[in-house]
Amino acid sequence: MAARKVTIFDVAAKAGVSISSVSAALNENPGVSAATRERIRQAADDLGFRASLLGRSLSGRRAYALGFVIQRAPDVLEMDPFFGAFLGGVEEVIDARGYALVLHVGTDLEESLTRYRRLADESRVDGVFLADLRREDPRVALVTELGLPAVGINADPGFPLPSVRQDHESAIRELVDLLVKLGHTRIGHVAGWPVLVHSLQRREAWEQAMRAHDLEPGPVLEGGFSYAGGVDAAAAWMALKDRPTAVFCANDLSALGFASAVQQAGFDVPGDVAIAGYDGIELGRYVNPPLATVVTSPRQLARQAATLLLDLVDGSLGRDGDPGIPRDVDVGPAHLEVRGSISTITRS
Amino acid sequence: MAARKVTIFDVAAKAGVSISSVSAALNENPGVSAATRERIRQAADDLGFRASLLGRSLSGRRAYALGFVIQRAPDVLEMDPFFGAFLGGVEEVIDARGYALVLHVGTDLEESLTRYRRLADESRVDGVFLADLRREDPRVALVTELGLPAVGINADPGFPLPSVRQDHESAIRELVDLLVKLGHTRIGHVAGWPVLVHSLQRREAWEQAMRAHDLEPGPVLEGGFSYAGGVDAAAAWMALKDRPTAVFCANDLSALGFASAVQQAGFDVPGDVAIAGYDGIELGRYVNPPLATVVTSPRQLARQAATLLLDLVDGSLGRDGDPGIPRDVDVGPAHLEVRGSISTITRS
DNA sequence: CTGAAAGCGCTTACAG
DNA sequence: CTGAAAGCGCTTACAG
Numbered sequence: 067m068a069a070r071k072v073t074i075f076d077v078a079a080k081a082g083v084s085i086s087s088v089s090a091a092l093n094e095n096p097g098v099s100a101a102t103r104e105r106i107r108q109a110a111d112d113l114g115f116r117a118s119l120l121g122r123s124l125s126g127r128r129a130y131a132l133g134f135v136i137q138r139a140p141d142v143l144e145m146d147p148f149f150g151a152f153l154g155g156v157e158e159v160i161d162a163r164g165y166a167l168v169l170h171v172g173t174d175l176e177e178s179l180t181r182y183r184r185l186a187d188e189s190r191v192d193g194v195f196l197a198d199l200r201r202e203d204p205r206v207a208l209v210t211e212l213g214l215p216a217v218g219i220n221a222d223p224g225f226p227l228p229s230v231r232q233d234h235e236s237a238i239r240e241l242v243d244l245l246v247k248l249g250h251t252r253i254g255h256v257a258g259w260p261v262l263v264h265s266l267q268r269r270e271a272w273e274q275a276m277r278a279h280d281l282e283p284g285p286v287l288e289g290g291f292s293y294a295g296g297v298d299a300a301a302a303w304m305a306l307k308d309r310p311t312a313v314f315c316a317n318d319l320s321a322l323g324f325a326s327a328v329q330q331a332g333f334d335v336p337g338d339v340a341i342a343g344y345d346g347i348e349l350g351r352y353v354n355p356p357l358a359t360v361v362t363s364p365r366q367l368a369r370q371a372a373t374l375l376l377d378l379v380d381g382s383l384g385r386d387g388d389p390g391i392p393r394d395v396d397v398g399p400a401h402l403e404v405r406g407s408i409s410t411i412t413r414s
Numbered sequence: 415m416a417a418r419k420v421t422i423f424d425v426a427a428k429a430g431v432s433i434s435s436v437s438a439a440l441n442e443n444p445g446v447s448a449a450t451r452e453r454i455r456q457a458a459d460d461l462g463f464r465a466s467l468l469g470r471s472l473s474g475r476r477a478y479a480l481g482f483v484i485q486r487a488p489d490v491l492e493m494d495p496f497f498g499a500f501l502g503g504v505e506e507v508i509d510a511r512g513y514a515l516v517l518h519v520g521t522d523l524e525e526s527l528t529r530y531r532r533l534a535d536e537s538r539v540d541g542v543f544l545a546d547l548r549r550e551d552p553r554v555a556l557v558t559e560l561g562l563p564a565v566g567i568n569a570d571p572g573f574p575l576p577s578v579r580q581d582h583e584s585a586i587r588e589l590v591d592l593l594v595k596l597g598h599t600r601i602g603h604v605a606g607w608p609v610l611v612h613s614l615q616r617r618e619a620w621e622q623a624m625r626a627h628d629l630e631p632g633p634v635l636e637g638g639f640s641y642a643g644g645v646d647a648a649a650a651w652m653a654l655k656d657r658p659t660a661v662f663c664a665n666d667l668s669a670l671g672f673a674s675a676v677q678q679a680g681f682d683v684p685g686d687v688a689i690a691g692y693d694g695i696e697l698g699r700y701v702n703p704p705l706a707t708v709v710t711s712p713r714q715l716a717r718q719a720a721t722l723l724l725d726l727v728d729g730s731l732g733r734d735g736d737p738g739i740p741r742d743v744d745v746g747p748a749h750l751e752v753r754g755s756i757s758t759i760t761r762s
Numbered sequence: 763c764t765g766a767a768a769g770c771g772c773t774t775a776c777a778g
Numbered sequence: 779c780t781g782a783a784a785g786c787g788c789t790t791a792c793a794g
Contacts (some may be wrong), residue, residue: 071537073787083592084765089789099763119536121787124468124770130515131538136501144695150491153484154519160517161529166538168479169517170501170509189419189465190479190514293697303657323700329704344418347492349641352671354678421771432781449781469771472786582766 072113074121081109092117098245114330123189132160132375133191135170135178137198142292143171145319147347148364149197152197152337155368158253163376165192176233179208184210192379194229195219199263215378216373218266228378230371234264234344236270237360238314241342243274245312248409250340251281254310256289256299256320265291268316268344284310289320295321303339304331311339318343318350318359325357326409341407346400355406366397420461422469429457435530440465462464468755470535480508481539483518485546490640491519493544493667495695496712500545500567502714511724515541522550527556530642534560540727543567543719544575547611561728565719568612576726578665581747582612582620582692585708588750589690590623593660594626596757598688599629602658604637604668613639616664616692632658637668644671651680651687660756666691666698666707671756689755694748703754714745 083102091098091106098106106361109115120244124414134156137150143149157165168191172178182205185191193215196205199222204228209216218229245253255272258265269286278281285306287299296315300323303309321343325335334354336342343350346361374395426433431450439446439454440752446454457463459460471477480503484497491497502516516539530553541563544553547570554574557564566577593601603620606613617634624631633654635647644663646700648671651657663757669691683689691698694709723741734745 073785075787085788086767086790087763090764093789097763102763116532118787119538120468120472121770122789124472124577124772124787125789126772127789129468141500143698144495145493146498147492150486150497150519154491157519164468166516166533167518168514169501170503170515171498171769176782184464185514187464190467211431245471294700297700326701349493352642352645353674433772434774434781435779438780441773443773466771469786470773472771472788473773475786527766556785571785616772716787752771 071118072115074115074117076113077110077115079108080113081106104154104393108254114223125211127189128191128379129189130164131166131168132379133168133170133185133188133194134197135172135181135185135194137172137175137178141172146283147217147294147318147345147388148197151364152368155365156195156266156372159369159372160376175204176311179204182208186214193217193375195375196221196229199225200261201263201266203263215375217375217378219367219371220267222263222267228374228393230367230374230395230397232362232367232397234267234360234362235274237400237402238268238271239275239278241314241358241360242272242279243409244402244404245281245283245314245340246341248340250310250312252284252308252310253281253313254284254303255286256296256313256315256324257286258289258291258316258320265316268314272314278359284313287313289316289324289389290292291317291320293319293323293326296320296325297327300324300331303328309339312336313339313341315341315343318345318347318357321357321359321407322353336409337409340409342402344400346403350405355410358405358408359403360400361403362400370395370397397409419466420463422463424461425454425458425463428461429454440510447728476727477535477537477540478512479514479516479539480504480720480727481516481518481530481533481542481546483520483529483533483542485520485523485526487521490506491580493641495666495693496545499712500716503713504543504720506713507717507720510723513724515604515708523552526716527552530556530562541565542725543723544569544577547573548609548616549611551611553576555672563723565723565726567715567719568615570611570615576722578715578722578743578745580710580715580745582615582708583622583747583749585748586616586619587623587626589662589706589708590620590627592752592756593662593688593690594627594629596688598660600632600656600658600660601629602632602651602661603634604644604663605634606637606639606662606664606668606674613664616662620662628711632661635661637664637672639665639668641667641671644668644673645675646671648672648675648679651676652681660684661687663689665693666693666695669705669707670697670701671754673701683756684756684758688757690750692748694751698753705759706753706756707751708748710748710751711745718743718745 074085076089091103170181197219221229275282287302289295289299324339343359346362350357422433426436439451518529545567569577621631635650637643639645690706692708694707700703
């Protein structure tokens with residue numbers, strides 16, 4: 067075991083002051099002379115003092131931690147492009163501010179509700195991220211009841227809690243516009259899980275874009291956000307009497323499965339069917355033809371969400387009447403990346 | 415805000431006992447009569463009491479949390495099959511025992527060392543997982559210095575800390591045996607990052623298996639554990655004068671990239687080159703031909719690692735001389751899953 | 763500007 | 779078996 071932890075008393079003794087002064091000095095609180103502050107800093111440095119989180123938390127009534135509950139089936143999580151990047155972005159921000167991330171991985175919604183509640187009951191976290199939102203998401207009521215600061219990720223407009231969004235509509239509209247310009251009139255959709263808001267958002271954006279061209283949105287095939295789902299959707303597509311000549315898939319993984327399956331069956335991509343995905347995963351660049359996609363910024367989203375949540379946490383405990391934290395933040399819109407799966411004439 | 419938190423004093427008052435008794439009763443400590451215990455339990459339930467983690471931690475000198483620092487480049491993490499499953503397995507175990515997971519996502523080794531140190535300094539965690547080990551991994555010295563309980567994942571034999579392993583050798587040997595039986599004599603390897611122990615382990619197992627057949631291990635191509643790396647390796651393979659007729663890839667992703675690239679170039683899989691990966695990701699089942707692979711059990715590994723680490727944490731603070739915690743645990747060996755990318759005659 | 767004291771919510775010897 | 783008290787390491791009014 068390492069040597070006994072150095073406490074605030076050790077620093078106070080060494081600097082020849084009281085622990086109150088040490089606390090004030092190290093926390094940048096006003097009311098400490100510059101000289102004293104410097105002396106205390108020096109002593110703290112010499113001793114390698116690091117304030118115990120437990121002590122701070124218990125007296126300051128804060129955990130200095132944020133919670134994130136992932137709800138995903140294990141086999142889906144395995145290939146999920148969102149969470150890794152998101153977690154990285156969160157870390158970047160909260161780490162610098164002395165916070166840590168408490169992560170839970172759950173399977174179903176019920177379980178994750180229990181976990182959010184426990185995180186709050188145990189005062190393990192000061193706030194939580196709400197991703198993979200559903201319409202009428204029960205977590206909203208829960209965090210409200212618990213008085214737990216929370217920010218939503220890619221929520222619908224009108225979402226009752228602060229949230230961070232990346233616009234999906236403009237890129238999807240641009241995609242449909244391009245497909246129409248290329249001569250497509252029957253454009254289908256390979257959908258994700260209809261319970262998830264972001265799945266519905268993508269679908270609805272596609273429908274709107276189609277209607278804007280006076281086109282009937284083509285058939286919707288189940289894609290389940292997975293490669294296997296894309297393969298299944300391809301089978302469904304092939305069975306269609308009036309096959310759409312283009313499909314917009316709710317994510318890249320299902321698009322990849324779709325593309326692979328139709329190619330195996332002898333169809334040409336994009337000749338027989340143009341395909342676009344959503345997410346912008348690296349893999350999409352290397353398949354043949356490269357997968358057109360809507361590139362999103364989970365890392366950016368995470369950075370903004372973390373910043374917002376931290377402000378919320380600080381604010382809700384702040385001493386002054388805070389001028390007000392921006393309730394909602396937008397990161398730049400997702401953008402369309404045109405690649406070979408849509409058109410052989412690829413734009414730069 | 416929710417109502418004031420109910421504390422141990424409330425429970426004590428309601429049950430008409432002292433807080434010591436409440437603490438003892440609720441922690442299943444001996445020295446409380448059954449009747450009193452029951453009365454206290456009742457009171458606690460009625461009040462919805464949940465012991466504050468902060469209070470427990472500060473007095474009990476334990477964080478009731480475990481730390482995990484992932485070090486992966488963001489674009490790699492995006493498609494990493496290991497962490498999602500691993501985290502899920504960890505949760506399963508620690509959650510049931512009242513522990514939470516503090517996660518850090520770092521890019522380089524230097525950074526992750528800093529974070530391990532901070533987790534320990536702040537007493538945020540009681541122990542840590544060490545994954546993605548390197549030979550002579552500096553984290554070993556660090557946790558030793560810090561006196562921080564730790565368990566290694568898939569460490570080499572002789573690793574100085576307790577660890578959990580899944581045997582990789584038998585499955586790789588079986589793979590090479592099968593390839594040899596199928597008539598292959600030139601079998602190459604698409605390697606991962608040579609700094610990582612598990613990358614070296616897979617390579618060395620392949621080399622050994624080759625030598626056991628008196629065959630010279632074929633060329634080693636860089637695969638970087640990524641799809642793109644597999645594509646590059648395929649290019650390198652094609653440029654070879656004496657192309658191996660089979661390749662064992664360090665992971666599935668690079669195998670997928672390799673397979674796709676050689677197919678694009680007109681080669682037949684497995685006719686011109688048999689391909690096998692490692693990991694057992696779902697995606698491998700759906701590509702064409704399905705990818706032969708060595709199926710691993712990250713979730714199992716995680717469960718055992720978490721159990722071991724918790725025992726270590728409990729043990730190191732236990733009152734009695736613990737009889738001794740098993741220092742090393744093996745989960746069942748990884749197994750070969752033969753699929754079409756190796757042979758058209760697939761075993762069940 | 764500085765310090766003595768109370769308190770955050772528990773656990774753990776120590777008495778009784 | 780049960781309780782009073784100290785202590786974990788801080789922060790925060792409150793005096794001075």
